[in-house]
Amino acid sequence: MIGLDIHEPQSLEEAFALLGDDESTARPMGGGTALMLMMKARLFKPSALVSLAKADPRFHGIHLSSDGKAFTIGAMTTFAALEHHDAIAKHLPVITQTMVTLANPRVRNVATIGGNLAHADPHLDLPPVWLSLDSSIRTIGPAGERIVPLADFFAGYYETNLLPGELIMQVHVPVSPGWRRRYVKITTRSAHDWPAVGIALGLQMQAELCTDVRIVLSAATDRPLRLEAAESILRGQKLTPGRIADAAQATGDIHIESDSRGSADYKAHLLKVHLARALQDLSE
Amino acid sequence: MSNQRIVNFTLNGEKSTAxxxxxxxxxxxxxxxxxxxxxxxxxxxGLCGCCTVLVNGSAVAGCLMLAWFVDGADVQTIEGLANGNNLDPVQEAFIEAGAFQCGFCTSGFILMTKKLLSEHPDPSDEEIRHYLIGNLCRCSAYPEIIEAVHLAAAKMRVLARA
Structure with missing residues (x-):
């Protein structure tokens, strides 16, 4: 990594200038954990890293809106800050629950939520959870700000729909009282491994009726994927064992990719079994 | 020049420059x-914990952190833990429990245990296993390491009362 330039711009304008045009191999940097891995493995050799730590205060902080309806979380927020935040634990406990399954305390002290999203590895744990929470991203670039629903953010393996020069500034997360949520991380080699399959679930129940539902699959396709066919079988219905089995069967058409944590067939089987179990648990 | 710089930081309590x-x-x-x-x-x-360093009091993976960013930071390593010839209670506990064989991973385990005990002064086995999930001991001294953490916690409670 000899010859790597590092910059810490003090303003957004400075950051945009340093990052240059679409041809540039200068890269914005959050905590740098994923970038360092790619650089060490020689998968990627940036000409420069541009730390966003000091570029703008809006990249920092965890704020609950005054009406209590949504969180705005700066992209430079570390996983540890999210993990130990009282209001997050109270209003978005699924985030706190997911954090403890994610890497280890040292990585969580450094890695940021913005870097995690920009990395766009479909095996990451947090993106499917953000998606199941109907989150969106506020981006900022030379041409101004945009709100991008998370559902439209990922373009494929390590690819996002960010425009040239655009940066992830904040994540907006609606608070959804009354929803039951869970992130199911299925590992096949050791407890702290990357997932073979990840399932982010949200259930809104009224008495015995499932009034709304979110099911997001990760680590099995080229990006986190909402399982709408399974959702539509459950929405507005009583979650009987038969109904849950039908929803799990409805995942059979998904084109799942094999990787070193499991073959496509095995992952499809894991998905069916663990989705049904989690739905049963959450609906009780 | 933005491909090299001078960093000023505190290293185990001493002002340092590089x-x-x-x-x-x-x-x-x-x-x-x-x-x-x-x-x-x-x-x-960043998976094995052998490179653990405390930066501004937080444990980080020293192999994934760019030295560039320690400018202005307080950096603590295993070498700064003992006070002269007096070992830290966590170091004593690891020796007394025989919580290592080759010792390669031990400095990382000890620094992570310091952090664990600052957050959970009397951790359960489950809390210990969870907190140290990213520290690997290839000699597999895990039972002794868990014993050492309990022993260190007890030592620190006695010291806190003294």
Whole structure:
């Protein structure tokens, strides 16, 4: 990594200038954990890293809106800050629950939520959870700000729909009282491994009726994927064992990719079994 | 020049200065410029814990952190833990429990245990296993390590009462 330039711009304008045009191999940097891995493995050799730590205060902080309806979380927020935040634990406990399954305390002290999203590895744990929470991203670039629903953010393996020069500034997360949520991380080699399959679930129940539902699959396709066919079988219905089995069967058409944590067939089987179990648990 | 800089930081309580290159990691800086070999790169991916360093009180993977960013920071390594010839209670506990064989991973385990006990003064086995999930001991001294953490916690409680 000899010859790597590092910059810490003090303003957004400075950051945009340093990052240059679409041809540039200068890269914005959050905590740098994923970038360092790619650089060490020689998968990627940036000409420069541009730390966003000091570029703008809006990249920092965890704020609950005054009406209590949504969180705005700066992209430079570390996983540890999210993990130990009282209001997050109270209003978005699924985030706190997911954090403890994610890497280890040292990585969580450094890695940021913005870097995690920009990395766009479909095996990451947090993106499917953000998606199941109907989150969106506020981006900022030379041409101004945009709100991008998370559902439209990922373009494929390590690819996002960010425009040239655009940066992830904040994540907006609606608070959804009354929803039951869970992130199911299925590992096949050791407890702290990357997932073979990840399932982010949200259930809104009224008495015995499932009034709304979110099911997001990760680590099995080229990006986190909402399982709408399974959702539509459950929405507005009583979650009987038969109904849950039908929803799990409805995942059979998904084109799942094999990787070193499991073959496509095995992952499809894991998905069916663990989705049904989690739905049963959450609906009780 | 933005591919090298001077960093000023506190290293184990002493003001320190070094010239670092853009791609240099914190472990490389500590090993090559300060002759501190306790934090060492093993897996190189932040998974094994052998490169643990405390930066501004937070445990980080020294093999994934660029030395560039320690400017202005307070850096603590295993070498700064003992007070002269008096070992830290966590170091004593690891020796007394025989919580290592080759010792390669031990400095990382000890620094992580310091952090664990600052957050959970009397951790359960489950809390210990969870907190140390990213520290690997290839000699597999795990039962003794858990015993050492309990022993260290007891020692620190006695010290706190004294």
């Amino acid at each position: 010239i670092v290159r853009g791609g240099e990691t914190l472990v490389e800086l500590l090993q090559n410029k300060f002759d501190l070999k306790g934090a060492r790169e093993s897996c190189g991916q």
